[in-house]
Amino acid sequence: MAGTTDGSTKPVAQRLLATATRLFAEQGYDRTSVQEIVEAAGVTKGALYHYFGSKDDLLHEVYGRVLRLQQERLDRFAGADAPVEQRLRDAAADVVVTTIENLDDTKIFFRSMHQLSPEKDKQVRAERRRYHERFRALIEEGQRTGVFTTEVPADLIVDYHFGSVHHLGTWYREGGPLTPREVADHLADLLLRALRP
Amino acid sequence: MAGTTDGSTKPVAQRLLATATRLFAEQGYDRTSVQEIVEAAGVTKGALYHYFGSKDDLLHEVYGRVLRLQQERLDRFAGADAPVEQRLRDAAADVVVTTIENLDDTKIFFRSMHQLSPEKDKQVRAERRRYHERFRALIEEGQRTGVFTTEVPADLIVDYHFGSVHHLGTWYREGGPLTPREVADHLADLLLRALRP
Amino acid sequence: MAGTTDGSTKPVAQRLLATATRLFAEQGYDRTSVQEIVEAAGVTKGALYHYFGSKDDLLHEVYGRVLRLQQERLDRFAGADAPVEQRLRDAAADVVVTTIENLDDTKIFFRSMHQLSPEKDKQVRAERRRYHERFRALIEEGQRTGVFTTEVPADLIVDYHFGSVHHLGTWYREGGPLTPREVADHLADLLLRALRP
């Protein structure tokens, strides 16, 4: 019954991934059944298993996309030609904007990491660590050059900021009083204020 | 068949709650089966359902305990007789210590809230909001009296700090380089630094 | 909490039986749990099992009461000193009135008979048969003496009439357009009309 001209001609694999992302974010990974995904995407189970090896695979694909995106953006801001305060402020604000713009992915990211298979979990954690270290390096650079306080360990500062990013999925709502950019500027401001010597 | 000296003489209901808390924190709510809980607690399913109406109920009990504990402690610190900076610092540090000391509960809290039944979820969110507002009132007090910056909305500051608390479950490990108290002091320090006018 | 002066001082066993009767009629035997019964009766499970050997026992008691009542009334009407037409009409009408007045029991009777244990089922069927035969004897008497048609076997006539009695539980509602007595008179009239030679 479900023809091939079902209103969407987007490649099946992409449609499945997008649908799965939305449903995982809305209901959680475990609460979303493969049946629901294929129904919402307008395909059948056979099609899903043709493109993805397992439900777990689908989740892993979501992670891959988010990780690549954020790492790439951090690299760009951190490597810019500007004073370290500026580079940190820009990177800190950018991750907030990017997160809000991809809030579904982020909700999944933080809520469902422990639902990956051990092997894939390990891989994701490793990439995650690289990201953390790149950010920390920025802070340590500022501490060495005296523009940031050394009272607080750099690691803790990274976690402090990413805590707030992580938390966005809990409270941020589209159409609220602040635009993504305003939220980003405020949160980056708080970070930089805290780092004043 | 099951003897009375089965390793624990703690009341059954308490043993079930403690076991469930541990397993939910380790594996997530959806990944933990009722079967696992009763086996680990050394009782039968019937016993569990004698004390708790459902698996969801068990989760709700965990929430209730955490919420009551944290609200009570916040009330104590916020209502103390001291300058507002001191009261905020103490409250901010205390929630960190309490969270680390009950890290299992907290992991469950932030990861599984959306797995409560709609009705119970509503109730939990309402109590959570009260907590948030009490904390915000402290910040607004400092803003009115000029000891905290007014550059950043108080609401956002609350979320900033609680983001880092929420995040603790992701990175804090017992036996790490910092004691709970040290982590707490650092995080409270970061908050107060950010609030300097 | 549930004291002994709970509003009802009726003997516990009677209260249990009355409550069970109501619930069985409303929801069916299998759909009514022992827990529901004891809660509605304001006692505990232990009390129920003190008075009744099993849930099945409770059902059997209900049957006993109905059977005794109806047999006794039939005997009275059938043995009266009156022409057979009158005796049959009175008996046929009386069973309708009695049934309506004890509609709960009757609903249970016809719906749940096959849920008795085989042994008790056998016993109930035996008493039921006695009742059927007493009624049939009345019809055969009229057939022998020429006041009732012999076109239709007496057995079938008994089932014809009791079918309508059985059916009352399906459609009769208190407060409907006809009183129990009117319904009874009409149904007895239909029976007698059908028996005219």
Add this chain to the structure above:
Amino acid sequence: MAGTTDGSTKPVAQRLLATATRLFAEQGYDRTSVQEIVEAAGVTKGALYHYFGSKDDLLHEVYGRVLRLQQERLDRFAGADAPVEQRLRDAAADVVVTTIENLDDTKIFFRSMHQLSPEKDKQVRAERRRYHERFRALIEEGQRTGVFTTEVPADLIVDYHFGSVHHLGTWYREGGPLTPREVADHLADLLLRALRP
């Protein structure tokens, strides 16, 4: 493991429905477990839930079949070209024959209606009422034209007759002294006799 020559090549859904019908009639709906049904039909639970949404659904399917069948037959007889006495007699006898020929369905019908979900129960009652009203119209027609007595309300007469139909499941046994046709003729005769003015 389960071969394809398992004794039956009838489509799985049909086999399940037939098996369920038999078991529901024999043991009652509540007493029949899904496990029993699938074992008797030689399939797995998954297969059952592939075709039917729930156990309740299965029951509802049985109802649908019976209702459609009986309504269709009544329409045919009631709409025939014959005197009203003849049409009523034919319809009344036919429902008896049809009921005996599908005694399993009928047993289920009258015993388990109250075990349907509220929504489905409502639907079944509505179709049932249509049937009742069609039958009543036939009687009212005869009353208006003077061939049937007006002493008894038409509604009550319908219930009188259907009571006896309903009751068939309780006493009719294959191989008894009367054929289905003979039973039907006797019962229709009783009805018409009762209606003589």
Add this chain to the structure above:
DNA sequence: TATGAATGAGGCTTCATTCAT
């Protein structure tokens, strides 16, 4: 490239009954 029927394991929950007190 895709279907969808079928599997089999496991999930949560209910329940009549027993028993130490």
Add this chain to the structure above:
DNA sequence: AATGAATGAAGCCTCATTCAT
């Protein structure tokens, strides 16, 4: 005469995955 905690079996249903087509 009565409690209520605890049992153990069974009940209905869901699900990720496979496979013949």
